[in-house]
Amino acid sequence: MFESRSLHRRRFLAGTAAGAIGAASSVSCVSAARAQAPAGDAVKPEAKLEAKPLPGYVAWKDPNAFIVHSNQTVETKRGLVGSGVVTPINRLFIRNNVNPPPDSIVADRDAWRVEIAGVAGPRTLTLAELKRMGLASVATVLQCSGNGRKYMQDALQPGQKISGTPWTVGAAGCVIWSGVPLKAVVEALGGPVAGAKFVTGTGGEELPAGLKPKDVIVERSVPIATLDTVLLAWEMNGEPIPLAHGGPLRMIVPGYSGVNNIKYVKTVALTEAETDAKIQAASYRMHGVGEKAGPAQPSIWEQPVRSWITAPLEGGAAGRVLVTGVAFGGTNAVARVEVSADGGRTWTDAPFVGPDLGRYAWRLFALPLDLPAGTHVLVSRATDAAGTVQPEDTAPNGGGYSYNGWRGPAVTLRTA
Amino acid sequence: MFESRSLHRRRFLAGTAAGAIGAASSVSCVSAARAQAPAGDAVKPEAKLEAKPLPGYVAWKDPNAFIVHSNQTVETKRGLVGSGVVTPINRLFIRNNVNPPPDSIVADRDAWRVEIAGVAGPRTLTLAELKRMGLASVATVLQCSGNGRKYMQDALQPGQKISGTPWTVGAAGCVIWSGVPLKAVVEALGGPVAGAKFVTGTGGEELPAGLKPKDVIVERSVPIATLDTVLLAWEMNGEPIPLAHGGPLRMIVPGYSGVNNIKYVKTVALTEAETDAKIQAASYRMHGVGEKAGPAQPSIWEQPVRSWITAPLEGGAAGRVLVTGVAFGGTNAVARVEVSADGGRTWTDAPFVGPDLGRYAWRLFALPLDLPAGTHVLVSRATDAAGTVQPEDTAPNGGGYSYNGWRGPAVTLRTA
Numbered sequence: 001m002f003e004s005r006s007l008h009r010r011r012f013l014a015g016t017a018a019g020a021i022g023a024a025s026s027v028s029c030v031s032a033a034r035a036q037a038p039a040g041d042a043v044k045p046e047a048k049l050e051a052k053p054l055p056g057y058v059a060w061k062d063p064n065a066f067i068v069h070s071n072q073t074v075e076t077k078r079g080l081v082g083s084g085v086v087t088p089i090n091r092l093f094i095r096n097n098v099n100p101p102p103d104s105i106v107a108d109r110d111a112w113r114v115e116i117a118g119v120a121g122p123r124t125l126t127l128a129e130l131k132r133m134g135l136a137s138v139a140t141v142l143q144c145s146g147n148g149r150k151y152m153q154d155a156l157q158p159g160q161k162i163s164g165t166p167w168t169v170g171a172a173g174c175v176i177w178s179g180v181p182l183k184a185v186v187e188a189l190g191g192p193v194a195g196a197k198f199v200t201g202t203g204g205e206e207l208p209a210g211l212k213p214k215d216v217i218v219e220r221s222v223p224i225a226t227l228d229t230v231l232l233a234w235e236m237n238g239e240p241i242p243l244a245h246g247g248p249l250r251m252i253v254p255g256y257s258g259v260n261n262i263k264y265v266k267t268v269a270l271t272e273a274e275t276d277a278k279i280q281a282a283s284y285r286m287h288g289v290g291e292k293a294g295p296a297q298p299s300i301w302e303q304p305v306r307s308w309i310t311a312p313l314e315g316g317a318a319g320r321v322l323v324t325g326v327a328f329g330g331t332n333a334v335a336r337v338e339v340s341a342d343g344g345r346t347w348t349d350a351p352f353v354g355p356d357l358g359r360y361a362w363r364l365f366a367l368p369l370d371l372p373a374g375t376h377v378l379v380s381r382a383t384d385a386a387g388t389v390q391p392e393d394t395a396p397n398g399g400g401y402s403y404n405g406w407r408g409p410a411v412t413l414r415t416a
Numbered sequence: 417m418f419e420s421r422s423l424h425r426r427r428f429l430a431g432t433a434a435g436a437i438g439a440a441s442s443v444s445c446v447s448a449a450r451a452q453a454p455a456g457d458a459v460k461p462e463a464k465l466e467a468k469p470l471p472g473y474v475a476w477k478d479p480n481a482f483i484v485h486s487n488q489t490v491e492t493k494r495g496l497v498g499s500g501v502v503t504p505i506n507r508l509f510i511r512n513n514v515n516p517p518p519d520s521i522v523a524d525r526d527a528w529r530v531e532i533a534g535v536a537g538p539r540t541l542t543l544a545e546l547k548r549m550g551l552a553s554v555a556t557v558l559q560c561s562g563n564g565r566k567y568m569q570d571a572l573q574p575g576q577k578i579s580g581t582p583w584t585v586g587a588a589g590c591v592i593w594s595g596v597p598l599k600a601v602v603e604a605l606g607g608p609v610a611g612a613k614f615v616t617g618t619g620g621e622e623l624p625a626g627l628k629p630k631d632v633i634v635e636r637s638v639p640i641a642t643l644d645t646v647l648l649a650w651e652m653n654g655e656p657i658p659l660a661h662g663g664p665l666r667m668i669v670p671g672y673s674g675v676n677n678i679k680y681v682k683t684v685a686l687t688e689a690e691t692d693a694k695i696q697a698a699s700y701r702m703h704g705v706g707e708k709a710g711p712a713q714p715s716i717w718e719q720p721v722r723s724w725i726t727a728p729l730e731g732g733a734a735g736r737v738l739v740t741g742v743a744f745g746g747t748n749a750v751a752r753v754e755v756s757a758d759g760g761r762t763w764t765d766a767p768f769v770g771p772d773l774g775r776y777a778w779r780l781f782a783l784p785l786d787l788p789a790g791t792h793v794l795v796s797r798a799t800d801a802a803g804t805v806q807p808e809d810t811a812p813n814g815g816g817y818s819y820n821g822w823r824g825p826a827v828t829l830r831t832a
Contacts, residue, residue: 084655137771238503366552
């Protein structure tokens with residue numbers, strides 16, 4: 001892994017120098033990872049991706065805000081998450097593991113039923129019943145476990161391969177969820193059964209015919225400690241959750257990566273063991289590149305501390321720029337963020353701006369900088385409340401998960 | 417005024433009793449004010465209003481979320497502001513004093529120009545230039561000065577009249593605005609001129625022909641102390657501000673009522689005196705019913721402490737209900753909210769839920785209550801951080817402004 005990282009850095013530095021000398025235009029916006037490839041290669045794939053139209057089930061979203069990787073993977077363009085802390089739903093990324101259920105499940109939202117198991121008095125409750133049991137609201141960063149995978153893929157050694165969508169930074173947003181605390185529901189049903197160690201949620205997707213259900217079902221287990229924070233949510237950003245984002249009811253595990261937040265949740269069980277569904281047992285595991293994933297490896301649960309710059313993404317006139325970005329700490333609050341305009345050699349603390357929506361939300365930062373004419377490599381580095389500092393890079397892993405390096409999303413730009 | 421208030425209370429109590437005896441249905445949701453009128457009168461006007469379609473310029477909004485009073489006054493239905501603290505734009509009320517400018521002004525947002533005057537180095541700046549000068553984000557309650565006017569109108573004595581849209585509680589929402597602090601702009605231009613006492617903003621509306629400009633121009637002055645908090649905002653809830661809400665650029669005065677937040681702002685001046693535009697000098701003043709408004713009377717600036725219930729709005733089965741609502745303190749944070757299920761005789765503290773977006777935002781509250789079979793009058797009462805308690809009622813004033821009584825928006829419901 002260390003070899004690979006060193007190589008990445010060497011290639012990165014070489015790429016930056018080449019960009020500085022070779023760029024004909026005064027405006028060049030390329031990520032550090034892309035800077036290392038010949039210009040032709042770097043530009044074409046993204047241009048092709050952007051041209052794909054939004055899939056029909058999310059056609060109501062802002063058509064100009066996305067890079068459509070596939071029908072199930074739709075990435076928010078960098079810089080379009082807005083400056084209001086909360087990401088507008090019509091610009092929020094999409095990632096599904098299985099096709100969404102039909103629209104009919106949101107025709108009568110209050111009639112949606114969720115089975116609560118692994119409690120003293122198991123019951124199936126309607127959404128209407130849940131709404132009378134309590135109300136809480138929490139802002140969380142919703143982020144695909146593979147957000148930033150492209151930076152890992154770009155740093156691989158010859159012969160290595162990481163499959164999966166090459167997300168850069170756009171498989172993430174900050175959302176306010178409203179619903180009932182799972183804890184209130186569990187307590188109303190007599191509390192957890194003895195020995196329960198996990199909260200296991202099952203999605204209501206219609207499973208494709210001809211496949212073993214365990215191979216495709218979206219069923220994830222998270223540690224029972226999350227019982228203190230899990231929400232059964234029916235609203236996002238004040239609106240009923242759209243089907244594409246898991247409505248009518250989604251299980252939200254604050255601070256945990258996207259896959260753990262079960263859409264159209266139909267069962268929530270407190271269980272002794274993790275589910276043996278493939279998505280839990282043999283996917284979303286932290287394993288080496290080329291190794292097989294299995295239940296003994298760490299599961300992709302808590303999101304690591306992370307930040308990236310959202311503006312400027314293009315060069316221009318030398319002089320004053322306002323460097324803005326987002327920073328978050330997963331299950332910890334983010335405590336600090338620094339910005340560098342020289343690729344990480346020197347750092348300046350950047351102030352947070354806007355309301356603090358709590359430990360699971362991201363914070364915006366904004367730092368004015370005076371950039372002389374030349375090439376600048378802008379990066380940001382966050383530190384969480386526990387003192388964990390965002391690393392320069394993240395060692396590649398087999399699934400391309402949990403990238404949180406500050407080097408990958410570097411913005412290289414020229415000012416003149 | 418005292419006479420009028422006493423009368424209102426007496427009529428209210430009589431109305432409630434009549435409702436308890438006379439209601440044939442087990443489900444009745446009427447405001448206290450409406451309860452006093454015969455059922456036929458109470459129902460018809462609102463049913464008629466709801467039937468009006470959304471005006472074309474806001475046809476993109478949720479058609480089911482509004483009561484359309486007129487082309488310029490569109491009220492959010494009670495209970496539809498959501499449970500996510502921030503009000504979705506597609507459910508946010510609309511109130512214009514003059515027709516909105518043409519769409520063309522948002523075709524190239526960054527080219528919008530705003531003149532900054534009353535500073536050492538006055539200049540006209542483009543929105544693109546403003547974006548380089550700083551970034552801040554603030555959550556504020558945006559509320560029409562006349563929100564709740566209906567409760568005043570319903571309490572008038574024979575012969576008295578208050579003109580204006582009969583808003584109940586739906587001319588309000590909580591919005592996250594992003595833009596540059598006006599203070600940063602003023603400082604960059606050398607600071608205020610000597611003697612400046614007001615911040616005066618002018619809207620970019622096209623004025624109707626044939627009228628004296630001063631009679632129709634939207635130009636408001638607020639005390640210069642607001643220079644510490646005023647934002648020149650280009651985003652709301654993370655999106656470019658729609659034209660209907662004042663895009664491309666709106667002057668936001670946190671804690672001040674709606675009219676002070678100038679849409680399509682084209683001039684911001686630090687001035688010695690208040691503008692003599694009619695909307696400042698002879699409107700939005702605190703004056704007695706039937707009296708003429710003038711500049712000697714207090715201007716409608718800071719919003720008073722206020723709260724109301726958002727659910728339940730309908731009766732049903734006796735038993736557990738979750739009483740939810742919103743509470744805010746204008747320029748002060750809201751510190752406490754209490755709920756009563758017996759029309760204000762006894763009170764219980766209601767916990768706040770969800771993130772605290774700062775002193776100018778509203779907070780959500782949620783209190784579980786067990787309601788036996790019968791008639792219940794639900795009310796809420798907020799207290800701000802300065803200790804000011806929301807009053808039972810607000811003495812009527814000539815413009816029907818700044819209603820903040822807890823009595824008016826009472827919810828009367830029957831459980832069986």
